[in-house]
Amino acid sequence: MRTIPIIQGEHAVVNEEGVVISTLLGSCIAVCLHDAEKRIGGMNHFLLGEPGPDQKLNASELQRYGLHAMELLINATMKAGAQRQNLRAHLYGGANIIAGLGGIGTANAAFAKRFLETEGIAIGHVDTGGNRARKVEFRPYDGKVRSRCVADVPPPPVPERKPEHCGEIELF
């Protein structure tokens, strides 16, 4: 079994047998999308649901948010051959690990659920909330997911990265 670990801001899509996509979550959310008919699946991992209406953010900051992460995952899954109407989603994470952060995990989980409902994507298994970190392992080929609490294991640090489109073409 080959494992593809992903961290915050990443996603992976797989259509082959014997592969597991894994991630470690605290207040972040991982959404697993699966097309059972085409045997294609993908998982993302995002830090925050959506920016507040008055937040002024640049493009690289926006990459941490679920709206962008979900679009990337849906597009990548469909590019691999999945049919949108076949997609079923499972949700994990959204723990409120650090007291005093205003229920950020709860807000993240609420965003993910709202997003999927808005997009008309069926929601399957949901394991969100609580106050402990989770390890999620997703087998995209057959759609099986294992989520287990891993108390006292902090999510790995997120490396500094350049905005993906810093080489934007100047045409206009």
Added chain:
Amino acid sequence: MPAASQIKVMVVDDQASMRAMIRRALQDFGFKDVRDKPTATEALPAIKSDRVHLVISDYNMPEMDGLAFLEAVRKDEVLAKTVFIMLTGSSDREVVQKAAALGVNNYLVKPFAPAALKEKIERVFGALT
């Protein structure tokens, strides 16, 4: 230059959440007449019948992608001069070049802040307020 309230806009994106986010941003800029469609196939007849001035369209869509949509708009006698702003993913460099060749008025890379969208629109229409 027309004020935002006088410009009819069509937003085309297969994701309802993205359409909603863009609609909210446009309304914040003062646009009053904003409509949206999930596919280019549905948007084409609507922009013709509604005489839309500005199309904001995603590139990555099923059925007809943003480039095919742009090409169809530019080939249509009635729609040819409609302002067209394309939204692309971060790795769509080739798409941007093709869109420029087809006559796109501007483009925006996702994810974008509302201020960036306003700036792209103003580069075409001038100040919105």
